[in-house]
Amino acid sequence: MTYLIDKKTVWLKLALRIFSIGLLPTLTAYPALGAERIRFSYGVLEESIPISSLETYARTGKVDDDLAVYRQYVGKKQLDQLRKVLLTRIPLNQVEVSQFLYTPIGERLLEKFGEVIQTESNLSGFYAIRAALILSAADSKNFTLLDILHKFPASAISINLDQSLAIAETLDNLINKTQNAVALINQQSQQKATTASTLNTVPLMDLGQNGSFRFLKQTITLNDLSRQRIFPADIYLPIAQTPRPIIVISHGLGSDRTSFAYLAEHLASYGFVVAVPEHPGSNSKQLQALLAGTADTVTNPRELIDRPLDIKFLLDELTRLSQSNPTFKGRLNLEQVGIIGQSFGGYTALALAGAKIDFQQLKANCPALEYTLNVSLLLQCLAVNLPNYKYNLSDARIKAAIAINPVDSSIFGQASLSQIKIPVMIVSGSYDTIAPALPEQIQPFSWLTTPNKYLALINGGTHFSTIAESLNPTIPVPTQVIGLSPTLARRYVKALSVPFFQTYVAQQPSYLPYLSTNYVNTISQQPLPLSLIKSLTSEQLEQAFK
16 A cells, blocks of 8 residues: 555656646647546546646635545645646647647647546547647636646546656656766766865956957848758957957757847957857747748758758858958958857757767667657657758867757767767756756766867756847746746856857967866856866766666
């Protein structure tokens, strides 16, 4: 009996996660019966909770007799979280919800949740979940989980505990391994800080503060006729007497060139020319087109190729402008180029750095996609729809790369990432649920063989911590999803990118002491303490997992 109680406890905690995270993004008109109970089945055992009990608790905080039975399995913190989740507003309308849930990624998510959240006949909840979400959004743009439960087209919602417990076990394993890996990184970072010989020579200058260069901003439009691809780029030009090194910034999926404008301005203030292109097939306009019904995918597999080619074309265009345009002439050093990208942009940066798409790795990993909790694989596995060519996506002009929350574990894998020869910094957030830290950043870091490599870990950082808030977001990101103190996370990115690019792009070795654990400790703050390591082996990780 104790075993069953433990299993129930695991499931109830998982259920909060499924409802709060799973249903939030996932979506045929369907007769709405409105569910009255949530039923749990585990083998021959079956129990249920009236939805009215959940609603009473959510609106008043009162736990009635039906819900009280389950209070013994979860603590007050979990119940408070449940109440908050039930009443959290989801700011999407019917068109936006419908468009996303009819995309391949949306349908894949529905398939996943349909295995756990089923109809009263224990059939997949795929269509019922989609119907409930669309109908809820039709009634109110700011609908809640309670609205979704009331719109579920069946008298009862069945939760498959067998599937739930399997997911819970997988989730628990991922969390435990991630916690162990994070503890190892933090420990190594602190050990290096206390034993470093440069302890008394750590520079006091805060590179998170703006530099001394003034700069101008120019927007150019690029037209790659060979790909029939037109896209803008913002160019930040420092006012200087000599050609300056160049840094390219690649935004993530659903973002745009304003997402890292704060970083572009910061790097320009330190004398870097900064070029920020907007990738037209995976930017915020693509997401707007999807929600408006004029596009049917979140992004096309071809974007995995076009993004690095955008950067190569941009560098070619800057070369031409530096020779013919008075605004750019004599101001660009095309021999010193670095790149920084976040998420899909992190993939882009690593591809340009020399990592090649590994179709064999994808072939092995993507058939098991339905069993993974790594959402980023939905994006990476789009590559299986590409022709199996040896794409030339690297660029010898790129001398160093920073990848923030990159997606890379399957599309590159160990064999590919180990081929990168230039300096690389990977920035990871320990609370990233989109591109989880362990499989997408920590393990891939251990695969790098380049001698100059760095892993910066933002403890408590999320997938959205370093992205600037948009003035007109396509889909507002809830504060809870962004996480704590994004201003601090962005400050870390500024403070680390300056010395990294000064050292490895501008060839200024005097900045190397800033790439140390001692310096990191001087800028690290709560609630997002920062760690930095320069080496990590697969053997060390395996030992930490034991």
